[in-house]
Amino acid sequence: MIFEQSWRWYGPDDPVSLNSIKQAGAHGVVTALHQIPVGDIWSQEAIQERINLLEESNRLHSFKLHWNVVESLPVHEFIKQGRPERDQLIENYKESIKNLAACGVKTICYNFMPILDWLRTNVRFELEDGSTALLHEMIDVVIFDVYMLQRKDAEKSYSDDILQKAREKYDSLSDEEIKVLKQSLLMALPGDKDGFTIEKLKNGLAQYDNISREQLQDNMIYFLEAVIPVAEKYNVVLAVHPDDPPWPVFGLPRIVSNAEDLKFIFEKVPSKHNGLTFCSGSLGASEENNLPEIIKTWYDRIHFVHLRSVNRVKPYHFYEANHLEGSAKMFDLVKNFYECSKGKNRLLPMRPDHGHEMMDDQGKPYYPGYSAIGRLRGLAELRGLEFGIINALK
Incomplete structure (x- = not known):
């Protein structure tokens, strides 16, 4: 197999239950401790409490779930802004990495987008x-x-x-x-x-008034140079999520939007523990990004995969398509992952990203993009595509 089928779960308050995740066919659970304020330490006790929920569910059925990826361990805005408080916040981040590793969770997705993790109209x-x-x-x-x-x-x-x-x-x-x-x-x-x-939002934007793209890049490298040695020590990998969308918004700089940005980040901090969450939707929103080439170039740096497709109507205008449709050319992406995986003992965690609201899920209180049936459809299509490619090309 190329991927470990995974599912994003927002914890006990998520309308999608752990039992539903099992029925969808996922083994990996991608989750985070959203109840902990950004910048505070994730204690081993809090991490273990989330793991215990999975283990309790596992006792009910032979189908087992495990926490395979943290999404996300947020980076505090003061770190992104390079403020004096960042050093203590980075120390807290290091401690959270250490505690996650002690509990067996060793893949961490994060982003370095100022203020807004994503933007839709x-x-x-x-x-x-x-x-x-x-x-x-x-x-x-x-x-x-x-x-x-x-x-x-x-x-x-x-x-x-x-x-x-x-x-x-x-x-x-x-x-x-x-x-x-x-x-x-x-x-x-x-x-x-x-x-x-x-x-x-206006107050948040004001904090970035005098921060240039170059300064934001410097602040990211400062952060990575501090935390990656800890990740190496505890055999943890960090996987940065690309900007969504991959262009400036509200005057905010973007620094993880294209192949040039990735090259800068990985050359500045060359450890393979400094890696990428390959999001085909975020990167694919820009026609300038060659997704198959990014996979081939940085495969060894890709530690987590989000598969979704967007339909690019025109520049800076897109909507999220069905997983096998739209502009992503999903067959080519999965085929490239398969070819890159040959001879390497890697099973990349992958989750279907942003399903459509459809059928009986419509009108229910789901967070947009994270309803059950749309993601179930996406996971089923992606599993079938993976199965077909492996058996056709082996």
Whole structure:
């Protein structure tokens, strides 16, 4: 096999139960301790408490689950900003790595995106078949930025043509459409029950006013040079998640968006414990990214895989397609993983990312992208594709 089939689970409050995850065919559980404030240490006791939930479920059936990936162990904004408090926060991060390793959890996904982990302009965009998907459209981002957020000098981030189109569309929007746009762009992060407000987002953006792309890169390397030796000592791998979307938003710099960014990160901190979460959706949102080439170049650095596809309507405008459709060319990606895996004893944890809301899941209180049936469909399709490729090419 190429992949260890995995499923993201948000813990005891997740509407998708552990028993449902088993029935979906996943063995690996990708989870995190969202209840712990960002920057605090994850104690061994808290980590073991999550493991105990899996073990309790395992006692009920012979089908076993295990915690194979942390997604995510968040990096505090003060570390990204390079503030004086970062050194203590990095020490806390090191301690969390050590505690996770002591409990047997040794793959950690994280990101270095300022403030926002991801950005969509409609989290329930209706498709032709009546299911819903996540949508990102630059014109809508501009409308929010200029007319709702009213970020200082926001107009300077966009061309006159885009600003004109945004003005025209904004004037045509109904009150309900404006509400949907605002709610989608202020969507809480998974595990963040408070969510963002306009004021909270503006305050967060202000903290990055004088931080350039180069400074953010320097701050990331400072962080990695401190934590990777600890990861090496305890045989833990860190896997950075690419920017989503892979271009600047609200004036914030992006530094994990393309092959050039990856080359910079991996050359600056060459240890293979400094690795990548290969997300075909995040990287694939930009037509400039050659996904098969990224797999071939950095296969030994890829420690975790998110497989999903986006349909690129035009530059900076995409929606999330069915897993085997859209712009990703999923057959080519899985085939490349298979070819790179030959002769290497690696079973990469992989989860189906961002399923559509469909069938009986519609109208239920799922976090957008993380309903049960849409991800079940995605996992089934990906398992079938993997099975077919392995048996056709072995």
